[in-house]
Amino acid sequence: MYxxxxxxxxxxxxxxxxxxxxxxxxxxxxxxxxxxxDNGRKLSPTGNMYVWDYKGISVTYVLLDPQGEVAVLRVDRFPV
Incomplete structure (x- = not known):
């Protein structure tokens, strides 16, 4: 668990x-x-940045796998 x-x-x-x-x-x-x-949408094939969109909220984050952490960088609204 992260x-x-x-x-x-x-x-x-x-x-x-x-x-x-x-x-x-x-x-x-x-x-x-x-x-x-790691099931989020990957922003580049080789990086560890992802986006997760759900019910009008978009979260951009970095997956720090060795540390077992998810660092949230942006939380945006988007039209549903």
């Missing part, structure tokens, strides 16, 4: 701006990332 951490001030500010319902969606995404972070 640990989720906020990896940037940008992500922290974006999370602070989410509505309650959006935070609940983010928590659902976190639960999946804890178990299977």
């Amino acid at each position: 640990t989720i951490r906020i990896g940037s001030d940008v992500a922290e500010a974006q999370i602070d701006g989410l509505a309650h319902a959006e935070v609940n969606v983010l928590l659902e995404i976190y639960e999946v990332l804890r178990l299977t972070p």
